[in-house]
Amino acid sequence: xxxxxxxxxxxxxxxxxxxxxxxxxxxxxxxxxxxxxxxxxxxxxxxxxxxxxxxxxxxxxxxxxxxxxxxxxxxxxxxxxxxxxxxxxxxxxxxxxxxxxxxxxxxxxxxxxxxxxxxxxxxxxxxxxxxxxxxxxxxxxxxxxxxxxxxxxxxxxxxxxxxxxxxxxxxxxxxxxxxxxxxxxxxxxxxxxxxxxxxxxxxxxxxxxxxxxxxxxxxxxxxxxxxxxxxxxxxxxxxxxxxxxxxxxxxxxxxxxxxxxxxxxxxxxxxxxxxxxxxxxxxxxxxxxxxxxxxxxxxxxxxxxxxxxxxxxxxxxxxxxxxxxxx
Amino acid sequence: xxxxxxxxxxxxxxxxxxxxxxxxxxxxxxxxxxxxxxxxxxxxxxxxxxxxxxxxxxxxxxxxxxxxxxxxxxxxxxxxxxxxxxxxxxxxxxxxxxxxxxxxxxxxxxxxxxxxxxxxxxxxxxxxxxxxxxxxxxxxxxxxxxxxxxxxxxxxxxxxxxxxxxxxxxxxxxxxxxxxxxxxxxxxxxxxxxxxxxxxxxxxxxxxxxxxxxxxxxxxxxxxxxxxxxxxxxxxxxxxxxxxxxxxxxxxxxxxxxxxxxxxxxxxxxxxxxxx
Numbered sequence: 001x002x003x004x005x006x007x008x009x010x011x012x013x014x015x016x017x018x019x020x021x022x023x024x025x026x027x028x029x030x031x032x033x034x035x036x037x038x039x040x041x042x043x044x045x046x047x048x049x050x051x052x053x054x055x056x057x058x059x060x061x062x063x064x065x066x067x068x069x070x071x072x073x074x075x076x077x078x079x080x081x082x083x084x085x086x087x088x089x090x091x092x093x094x095x096x097x098x099x100x101x102x103x104x105x106x107x108x109x110x111x112x113x114x115x116x117x118x119x120x121x122x123x124x125x126x127x128x129x130x131x132x133x134x135x136x137x138x139x140x141x142x143x144x145x146x147x148x149x150x151x152x153x154x155x156x157x158x159x160x161x162x163x164x165x166x167x168x169x170x171x172x173x174x175x176x177x178x179x180x181x182x183x184x185x186x187x188x189x190x191x192x193x194x195x196x197x198x199x200x201x202x203x204x205x206x207x208x209x210x211x212x213x214x215x216x217x218x219x220x221x222x223x224x225x226x227x228x229x230x231x232x233x234x235x236x237x238x239x240x241x242x243x244x245x246x247x248x249x250x251x252x253x254x255x256x257x258x259x260x261x262x263x264x265x266x267x268x269x270x271x272x273x274x275x276x277x278x279x280x281x282x283x284x285x286x287x288x289x290x291x292x293x294x295x296x297x298x299x300x301x302x303x304x305x306x307x308x309x310x311x312x313x314x315x316x317x318x319x320x321x322x323x324x325x326x327x
Numbered sequence: 328x329x330x331x332x333x334x335x336x337x338x339x340x341x342x343x344x345x346x347x348x349x350x351x352x353x354x355x356x357x358x359x360x361x362x363x364x365x366x367x368x369x370x371x372x373x374x375x376x377x378x379x380x381x382x383x384x385x386x387x388x389x390x391x392x393x394x395x396x397x398x399x400x401x402x403x404x405x406x407x408x409x410x411x412x413x414x415x416x417x418x419x420x421x422x423x424x425x426x427x428x429x430x431x432x433x434x435x436x437x438x439x440x441x442x443x444x445x446x447x448x449x450x451x452x453x454x455x456x457x458x459x460x461x462x463x464x465x466x467x468x469x470x471x472x473x474x475x476x477x478x479x480x481x482x483x484x485x486x487x488x489x490x491x492x493x494x495x496x497x498x499x500x501x502x503x504x505x506x507x508x509x510x511x512x513x514x515x516x517x518x519x520x521x522x523x524x525x526x527x528x529x530x531x532x533x534x535x536x537x538x539x540x541x542x543x544x545x546x547x548x549x550x551x552x553x554x555x556x557x558x559x560x561x562x563x564x565x566x567x568x569x570x571x572x573x574x575x576x577x578x579x580x581x582x583x584x585x586x587x588x589x590x591x592x593x594x595x596x597x598x599x600x601x602x603x
Contacts, residue, residue, distance in 0.1 A: 042462075042465075063465065064465070066461060066496075068492060069492065069495070071485075071488035071491070071492060073450075073454070073484075073485040073488060074454045074457070074485055074488035074489050074492050075454075076454070077452075077453075077454020077455050077457070077458060077489065078454050078457050078458035078461065078489075078492070079458060080444065080454075080455050080458060081444070081454065081455035081456060081457060081458020081459040081460075081461070082458040082459070082461060082462040083458075084443065084444060084455070084458070084459060085458070085459045085462030085463055085466070086462065086466070087462045087465075089458075104448050104451075105451060105454075105485070108445060108446075108447075108451060109444065109445075109451055109454070109455060112445055113436060113444070113445060
């Protein structure tokens with residue numbers, strides 16, 4: 001099928017990538033599917049093929065797979081050089097190492113020149129037992145502050161294919177923040193669309209609007225059920241496009257709800273919560289507002305349920321934050 | 328593609344002309360990267376008049392060789408070389424470092440495709456060069472990548488990541504030239520971080536390694552010939568240069584930036600005329 005979309009929309013590639021990645025419920029398969037239709041895509045790794053789901057690419061398109069080794073700074077510079085020579089590099093590591101560790105390299109060799117380098121990070125926030133070295137609680141803040149950079153955090157396997165297609169269709173640098181899905185992706189989960197600059201309303205309510213992203217979307221829907229039982233009806237927005245943010249939607253939520261609460265697996269400083277707060281502060285609306293996230297502390301190693309409980313990131317914490325605002 | 332010169336005397340003549348431009352440019356702004364500019368003029372002249380495959384009429388020609396100045400600040404020399412080669416108009420030199428000019432102290436891609444990457448945050452240029460060399464090779468293009476580093480930049484950790492990586496990927500289309508002038512902001516490089524011996528470090532990392540007098544066009548040209556013929560490994564040319572080279576009263580002076588009074592500029596230009 002061939003569709004034509006007007007110039008300036010990146011339409012041709014949109015369609016091609018969207019078709020290729022449709023149905024892919026793991027990042028690795030979505031990337032491979034996209035690469036099979038676009039010969040410019042190259043895959044860069046920093047020793048973590050298995051945990052970044054790039055073994056599919058490595059084993060299927062080895063001539064376009066470049067294992068740089070444990071040298072993230074070099075990898076980002078290499079990605080910049082490859083993009084300047086006409087390729088579209090996807091560079092992989094854990095969230096913390098593809099952002100904080102290489103911030104200046106990303107700023108100078110990717111963001112400033114607005115190159116089509118896609119930085120792909122796994123293990124967002126507190127979702128690792130390894131410890132503080134591997135916990136990315138400031139990656140969104142860092143990437144969001146860079147001019148030209150888009151920041152995408154899909155809700156899970158159901159949205160990852162669409163997020164990869166959108167990252168490719170965007171003719172510039174992207175930070176893709178991904179969670180490792182536990183076990184095999186559920187093939188019955190309905191696929192979710194993704195459009196850069198657009199949030200998705202997962203659930204409509206009248207009292208509180210919860211704006212969230214990534215794996216927290218699922219927890220937010222749980223909290224909404226708990227609130228429903230208390231006669232508090234919640235809108236839940238999957239704001240997978242953290243930058244550009246869907247400012248129009250945020251402003252609309254701030255007008256139409258008495259309360260807005262942000263919910264993120266990230267520091268409350270500089271992340272999605274801050275981005276939403278910035279829009280609301282400029283919008284003229286004055287909803288009651290709260291932020292649920294990592295509260296300006298470093299965490300430690302532990303299971304995700306333990307850490308989410310200790311650092312206030314559970315559905316129950318979101319529920320309590322809304323109740324606190326409502327009273 | 329333009330024709331390069333095999334006539335070393337012609338390259339030397341170009342180097343002298345570039346030096347005159349460097350002196351004139353720095354005199355205009357009163358203080359700048361004068362000593363390094365004079366010191367590396369022979370390297371730049373050899374690259375731009377004998378080695379690099381370029382098309383002055385089409386700076387973004389895909390078949391061009393890539394040139395990256397990783398230090399980015401040796402621009403009195405870089406822009407003088409561009410002007411001498413006919414890649415930018417003379418008027419560009421007059422705007423050097425002026426507000427609003429694309430010809431900034433640190434070369435940026437605001438200049439256009441002649442500046443292949445915006446460097447200046449030290450240690451990054453070789454990584455970009457590795458990426459370009461990888462892509463050019465995989466695309467089946469025979470363009471080569473040349474990266475010029477300052478010796479102080481060897482103190483950056485990322486540089487050695489890129490050195491490992493270039494050898495590991497066997498990038499024989501990549502050539503690194505280290506401008507060994509012993510000069511960094513703090514003073515003499517060896518008083519900051521002891522780096523000698525440099526060439527054996529590159530050799531140990533798996534590079535074809537050559538040491539040359541960086542103020543000898545003949546030695547630089549021969550080393551570049553060896554680099555071009557080397558298969559299976561990148562080449563590092565450690566080029567010892569004398570800050571202020573070509574102007575006797577400036578030779579060997581050690582200052583990261585130099586003030587140039589009008590009478591000193593006149594004397595320097597006279598010395599360069601006399602050398603012909």
